[in-house]
Amino acid sequence: MDLSGLSLELIRVLFFAALPVAVISFGFVFLAIKRGYIDAEEPVESLSKKRKQAKKEKTEFKVNPIHSKWLYFGGGYYGLMALSTYAHVEILEVYNFFANYTSLAELLEQISLGAVIRLIINSFMNLVPAFTWFLYWPDIIDIQRGWYWLGGSYAGYYVGDIIARQIIIRKAYIDSENKQ
Numbered sequence: 001m002d003l004s005g006l007s008l009e010l011i012r013v014l015f016f017a018a019l020p021v022a023v024i025s026f027g028f029v030f031l032a033i034k035r036g037y038i039d040a041e042e043p044v045e046s047l048s049k050k051r052k053q054a055k056k057e058k059t060e061f062k063v064n065p066i067h068s069k070w071l072y073f074g075g076g077y078y079g080l081m082a083l084s085t086y087a088h089v090e091i092l093e094v095y096n097f098f099a100n101y102t103s104l105a106e107l108l109e110q111i112s113l114g115a116v117i118r119l120i121i122n123s124f125m126n127l128v129p130a131f132t133w134f135l136y137w138p139d140i141i142d143i144q145r146g147w148y149w150l151g152g153s154y155a156g157y158y159v160g161d162i163i164a165r166q167i168i169i170r171k172a173y174i175d176s177e178n179k180q
Contacts, residue, residue, distance in 0.1 A: 005144070013148050016141055018156035025080060025160025028070060033168050037063055040168045044161065048075040073130065077157045085137070086130035093122060 032038050038047050047063075051071050054061035063071070066083075073082035097119065101107040129136040134150070143149050 009144050009148060012141075013152035017149050017152040018159075021080065021084070021153045021156035022160035022163075024084060025157045026164045027160075028067070028080060029161045030164035030168065031064075032067060033164065035064070037067065040165050040172070044076055047071065077154055080157060081133045081153065082130045085133035086126060088140075089126045089129050089136070090123065093119075093126065 029044060032044070032047060033040050037050075038044065047067070048071055051061050051063075069086075070079045070083050073079040073086070098107065101110065134146075137143065137149070138146065141149075
């Protein structure tokens with residue numbers, strides 16, 4: 001790959017991996033801290049540990065459904081990538097399901113118990129590409145250098161985490177200064 005091809009690949013990594021993952025990571029970490037699931041200084045991995053501890057002690061562990069799914073997929077970077085992949089696959093599947101119909105009447109005519117059961121079964125089958133997200137995305141995006149994409153997406157995850165924490169810490173500092 002020549003230098004211009006490498007530059008183009010890095011730009012694509014930035015816009016299709018690093019930035020989207022940073023935005024998603026920011027949202028997940030920001031909400032986890034704001035809702036009190038973790039402290040601003042606590043690592044994200046502690047959320048998974050808290051969940052496991054609650055399961056072991058057979059106590060209730062309450063998080064919103066999206067954070068629960070994130071933890072279901074392992075939490076952290078891997079869980080974020082798996083959940084994002086699962087959401088992508090599900091959205092495409094639902095879109096394709098409805099795109100096959102040209103009118104509401106045709107859709108209502110074709111909806112049956114079998115169609116609903118197929119959607120549910122496909123939802124479970126979509127867990128496979130979610131857990132193997134690193135094999136799924138090269139089929140969706142033209143990836144020339146996989147390590148760049150992996151590094152870019154992890155950098156996005158890390159930067160999103162840091163920005164979320166810094167915003168919350170800075171706001172807490174400003175609030176404490178205003179009270180004095």
